[in-house]
Amino acid sequence: MTFEQAMDAFRTAFSGSILREETHRGELTFYFKKTDVPAVCRYLRDQTGFNFITDCLGTDRFTDEERYEVIYHLRNLTQAWFLRLVTRVDESDLTCPTVSDIWPAANWMEREVFDMYGVTFTGHPDLRRMYMPQDFEYYPLRKEFPLIGIEGSIPLPSGGH
Amino acid sequence: MGVESAFGEGYITTTVDALANWARKNAVWPMPMGLSCCGIELMAFAGPRYDVARFGSEVFRFSPRQADLLLVAGTCTYKMSKVVRKIWDQMPDPKWCIAMGACASTGGMFRSYPVTQGIDEFIPVDVYVPGCPPRPDAVINALMQIQEKIGQHSVLMDR
């Protein structure tokens, strides 16, 4: 099976879910509905051999509608294929289904997206913050968050003298 | 032939301060805190080419209980600040601290939310070393300034 054949089969299987696709510098990207994340990812792993998730990340588009994006970078290690998946998350419903049960490597990546953007992954086994302290109240990679941080939001240790 | 042959059967007089400072000055045992890239230059400072053993500081202690100089080399994040502070609190008095590099001194190029803007926000610093990273000779110079500072110390200050 070539990459094109595999992608054609994918397009037919999920024609109702795929919103858009684009190719940039030979890399194919699919935009699809958030609710279909588990089905799409499971199909790609089991039927198309995308056995490795290299990255799962977020972006803040700072728009009124569908403000956040969750992006998946997939690889088929036997065929050396690359595929990018994008799904959009609206501010009114900051949730996204987890893929950590499909690729366990996504566990920490989703924690990072949660830490930086506040998107909660439903079904994630251990959704704690990744880098920032547990009691930190903000999501630092959101566009409205100031680069230097918010004074006093992370307490510094004080003197024992 | 020990030192006693030079003095014969006599004795020497000195002050407690002079004796204690002489001993402390020439055995400053650093607690290395290599937090990022400056840590590499810190290793060069300890290695054979720059050879800090010439100044009596070759014994890098990985237990704060046995160290009297905290050498913070690198970018200190807010999360790490609690660790650095804890290690500083565990070191016995008298103790000194060097902030090595732009990051430890001021936050350096990381003017951003996870990085403390200088370790002096939570521990006292005796000597700041500029540079990104500072050359090992600059760190040796900082050590010599610490030695000078120890020379002005009085045991009555130790409480």
Ligand code: SF4
């Ligand atoms: S001062 Fe420069 S070399 Fe040192 S830790 Fe910061 S960035 Fe790295």
